[in-house]
Amino acid sequence: MAGAVMACVLAQHGWDVVLLDRNVFPKHKVCGEFLSPESRQMLASLGLYSLVESLHPIEIKQVRLTAASGVSLELPLPGTALGVSRFLLDDQLQQAAAVKGVKVLAGTPVLEMVPEQDGQGYRLDIQEKGERRSLRARTVIGAWGRNPQAGVQAHANRPRTEPHPQDAWIGVKAHFAAAGPERENRIDMYFFPGGYVGVSPVEGGRLNVAALLSRRAFQAAGGSVPGAIAAAQQWQPALRSRLTACSLLSETQAAVSPVRLTRQPAAWGDIAHIGDAAAVIPPLCGDGMAMALRTVELCAPWVNRYLKKTVTLNEWRRHYTEAVRQEFAGPLRWGSWVQLASANAGAMSLLLRLGRFAPQLAYRVVQATRLKPI
Numbered sequence: 001m002a003g004a005v006m007a008c009v010l011a012q013h014g015w016d017v018v019l020l021d022r023n024v025f026p027k028h029k030v031c032g033e034f035l036s037p038e039s040r041q042m043l044a045s046l047g048l049y050s051l052v053e054s055l056h057p058i059e060i061k062q063v064r065l066t067a068a069s070g071v072s073l074e075l076p077l078p079g080t081a082l083g084v085s086r087f088l089l090d091d092q093l094q095q096a097a098a099v100k101g102v103k104v105l106a107g108t109p110v111l112e113m114v115p116e117q118d119g120q121g122y123r124l125d126i127q128e129k130g131e132r133r134s135l136r137a138r139t140v141i142g143a144w145g146r147n148p149q150a151g152v153q154a155h156a157n158r159p160r161t162e163p164h165p166q167d168a169w170i171g172v173k174a175h176f177a178a179a180g181p182e183r184e185n186r187i188d189m190y191f192f193p194g195g196y197v198g199v200s201p202v203e204g205g206r207l208n209v210a211a212l213l214s215r216r217a218f219q220a221a222g223g224s225v226p227g228a229i230a231a232a233q234q235w236q237p238a239l240r241s242r243l244t245a246c247s248l249l250s251e252t253q254a255a256v257s258p259v260r261l262t263r264q265p266a267a268w269g270d271i272a273h274i275g276d277a278a279a280v281i282p283p284l285c286g287d288g289m290a291m292a293l294r295t296v297e298l299c300a301p302w303v304n305r306y307l308k309k310t311v312t313l314n315e316w317r318r319h320y321t322e323a324v325r326q327e328f329a330g331p332l333r334w335g336s337w338v339q340l341a342s343a344n345a346g347a348m349s350l351l352l353r354l355g356r357f358a359p360q361l362a363y364r365v366v367q368a369t370r371l372k373p374i
């Protein structure tokens with residue numbers, strides 16, 4: 001998402017842009033498919049809102065949280081959110097980039113990035129149609145998502161880091177065909193020992209069910225997507241009843257591992273990072289896409305100035321890194337506390353009870369995990 005949107009913005013500025021992705025779209029992606037009110041605003045300010053509207057998203061106005069103990073709390077969202085599948089959204093964003101003149105190379109992994117010896121740009125080694133070849137670019141933006149090992153490092157022989165077991169989460173998702181017209185314009189989050197599940201209505205009368213589980217919980221559930229969702233239903237009668245008479249659409253299943261959550265933004269490595277490559281908010285905050293879009297908003301003006309030679313690479317790095325740190329550090333910190341609390345059944349139950357007595361307090365905690373309005 002971040003890469004396609006950045007490509008659109010840079011093409012609008014008149015630059016020659018190549019968008020590289022190792023995947024081919026449309027493709028099902030592990031995601032709650034919940035476009036927060038903040039994401040909506042950003043898509044509008046980036047000129048992409050009509051594209052989302054054309055996908056017939058579902059409006060969502062409430063969130064309901066249910067602890068493993070059964071205690072639940074329903075809160076209004078700070079605006080209207082949308083439920084729309086990544087299958088459609090990612091594909092449409094990529095097509096929008098192509099329409100704006102971006103050269104889209106899908107199914108093309110980037111293997112290595114080497115700075116040019118004269119300091120004027122980079123050589124990218126890519127695998128296109130099974131063959132290794134090179135591209136040259138004045139600048140490269142890293143939008144490879146949450147897994148730094150999937151991304152390209154300038155020095156391919158840099159030691160690889162294994163995720164800490166606590167960070168090694170597994171994400172799964174599948175669509176369910178709803179039994180009848182979906183009447184709940186609400187996103188539901190269900191917590192259980194070892195993880196949580198989000199249920200969001202998306203276009204076409206479907207429910208998107210996405211879960212984040214510890215490796216142990218995933219293995220105990222049989223190590224499969226339907227197994228993980230079935231185990232969550234065992235723990236959570238409320239989830240079981242929400243999915244009653246709904247059928248899992250097997251071609252929509254996806255899983256991803258490891259899902260690493262960052263506590264500190266990393267807006268720059270060898271090059272500028274955007275989206276999850278810059279910062280990963282815990283999925284239960286439902287704001288990863290808004291954050292990805294915000295990094296594009298913050299970074300794109302600097303790319304433009306750098307390419308026009310009105311700022312140096314160092315100025316771009318300094319200003320962009322500082323802007324990301326200022327805006328993201330608070331939400332990431334709060335997000336990791338909420339994530340920590342969610343892993344403890346007793347703490348989650350207590351928090352939701354507290355929230356029922358003091359909804360304003362609960363609302364403020366939710367707000368603390370989100371980017372501040374600009």
Ligand SMILES: Cc1cc2nc3c(=O)[nH]c(=O)nc-3n(C[C@H](O)[C@H](O)[C@H](O)COP(=O)(O)OP(=O)(O)OC[C@H]3O[C@@H](n4cnc5c(N)ncnc54)[C@H](O)[C@@H]3O)c2cc1C
Pocket residue numbers: 001002003020021022023030031032033034035036039108109110111143144145146150151152171172210211212259274275276277283286287288289290292
């Ligand atoms: C379980 C779960 C639920 C979530 N739910 C929500 C939600 O409801 N709402 C929300 O806003 N956010 C949610 N998120 C977060 C959201 O999915 C991400 O924040 C968002 O996708 C980030 O977009 P991105 O463009 O940075 O990365 P991605 O969308 O991951 O895109 C990265 C792209 O880089 C490509 N790539 C990687 N390496 C290479 C390479 N070497 N060469 C070429 N291409 C490469 C990949 O193929 C991929 O297409 C959730 C995340 C998880 C794990």
